[in-house]
Amino acid sequence: MKQWTLSLPSGLGGLVLGLSLLGPGAAPAQAQRPAPPGQPAAAGAFYTGIYPNLLRQAGYRPADIDRKVAQAYRDVFEGPRKVYFEVGDSLAYVSDVKNGDARTEGLSYGMMVAVQLDKKAVFDRLWRWSKKYLQHQSGPLEGYFAWSIDPATLKRNSEGPASDGELYFVTSLLFAANRWGNHTGIDYYQEARRILDASWKKDGTGGAYNLFNTQHKQLTFVPTTSGYTWTDPSYHLPAFLEVWAEYAHDGHAQFYRDCADTARVFLHRACAAPTGLNYDYTEFSGQPHPTRWAPAAFRYDSWRVPMNLAMDYVWFGKDRRWQQQYAQRFQGFLRAKGIHTFEDQFNVDGSRPDFILPAGKVRKLRHSLGLVATSAAASLMSPDANRLDFVHALWQAQLAPYADGYFDPYYDGLLYLFSLMHLSGKYQLIKPQATHLPASK
Numbered sequence: 001m002k003q004w005t006l007s008l009p010s011g012l013g014g015l016v017l018g019l020s021l022l023g024p025g026a027a028p029a030q031a032q033r034p035a036p037p038g039q040p041a042a043a044g045a046f047y048t049g050i051y052p053n054l055l056r057q058a059g060y061r062p063a064d065i066d067r068k069v070a071q072a073y074r075d076v077f078e079g080p081r082k083v084y085f086e087v088g089d090s091l092a093y094v095s096d097v098k099n100g101d102a103r104t105e106g107l108s109y110g111m112m113v114a115v116q117l118d119k120k121a122v123f124d125r126l127w128r129w130s131k132k133y134l135q136h137q138s139g140p141l142e143g144y145f146a147w148s149i150d151p152a153t154l155k156r157n158s159e160g161p162a163s164d165g166e167l168y169f170v171t172s173l174l175f176a177a178n179r180w181g182n183h184t185g186i187d188y189y190q191e192a193r194r195i196l197d198a199s200w201k202k203d204g205t206g207g208a209y210n211l212f213n214t215q216h217k218q219l220t221f222v223p224t225t226s227g228y229t230w231t232d233p234s235y236h237l238p239a240f241l242e243v244w245a246e247y248a249h250d251g252h253a254q255f256y257r258d259c260a261d262t263a264r265v266f267l268h269r270a271c272a273a274p275t276g277l278n279y280d281y282t283e284f285s286g287q288p289h290p291t292r293w294a295p296a297a298f299r300y301d302s303w304r305v306p307m308n309l310a311m312d313y314v315w316f317g318k319d320r321r322w323q324q325q326y327a328q329r330f331q332g333f334l335r336a337k338g339i340h341t342f343e344d345q346f347n348v349d350g351s352r353p354d355f356i357l358p359a360g361k362v363r364k365l366r367h368s369l370g371l372v373a374t375s376a377a378a379s380l381m382s383p384d385a386n387r388l389d390f391v392h393a394l395w396q397a398q399l400a401p402y403a404d405g406y407f408d409p410y411y412d413g414l415l416y417l418f419s420l421m422h423l424s425g426k427y428q429l430i431k432p433q434a435t436h437l438p439a440s441k
Contacts (some may be wrong), residue, residue, distance in 0.1 A: 143198020
């Protein structure tokens, strides 16, 4: 999440073949159905097309579920405390309003929300803004994005990239190509390929590297000298890498599959504690990586890990047994802390950390909506009979200011929306529709 304030050193961010019948110019995506209530998918949704709807299983009516997701979208993108802002007739950005910047994390998250909910105009605006103001057009970082910018002055806070932004940009662009084709004003597939092709050309010249540490086959914290040798567990989304292997068609499919498998093994190590908690930043071994801004602990970035694992569980199901065990440990720990009261930063042994990382300018532990949301998403993996307790807790939660006035519609809001989409079966691996070959003569 890059939850630190922008006063920190900028060095922290210092950062075809046609697809045959499933080509990059494919027609709109095929509809994919959620699983009936009470019926978990026997295999990953990539293979079955079935997405579990835990909100239905929890007893909520389909119309109410649709309204809940739609309201969450309106709150984040359209309401009086929105984080999405349109500029002119063709551009828009997502702002981390508490930190006063726009960052590749939020812009790419906004694009993923837009493609999932079939909001093409929003997607196109965000992509145009990101490309215009953040993507490097030349030099050692060509193809990569400056991770943070002041949207008022358009002055970049850092020129360097952060690998999670590129990860979401590429995946959302591939999904856009699959859903909308590439002939409606933006060639989404070629935009994704530009990022990937640029990454593969980087060999350390000028301090710029591949998004992946190619020796360890893991996504880097940042693909520059300062962060190429360590990582962030919340950047490990094996499901996205499987998507790249299927749809990038850049000659590196096996590498991406290997990286997906490596990510799963890495997460076993990073989340090995009895609590299921992981450190925000780690070595490629999963051991903590020390940083200048905070002692190693489970903090804001780590909130995303259970949601990312749930995505992999639902979409591909290649590591189901361990992911089920992880969900039991993680939710069991939070339940012991109080399902309606657990705090949002921990040492990985479950104790309260001495150092509290600020959220913007506020340094305080709280029962944060973002972690409430992603802990509910973990219920998609859990075999426990009481897993729906976390789903009910999320349903009852609100994206609203806390009692002390603190409010984060950006990170809390986006994780809240993402988790509702996952739990309702609306966050899907978007496949292309097969094009029809002309009849042979």
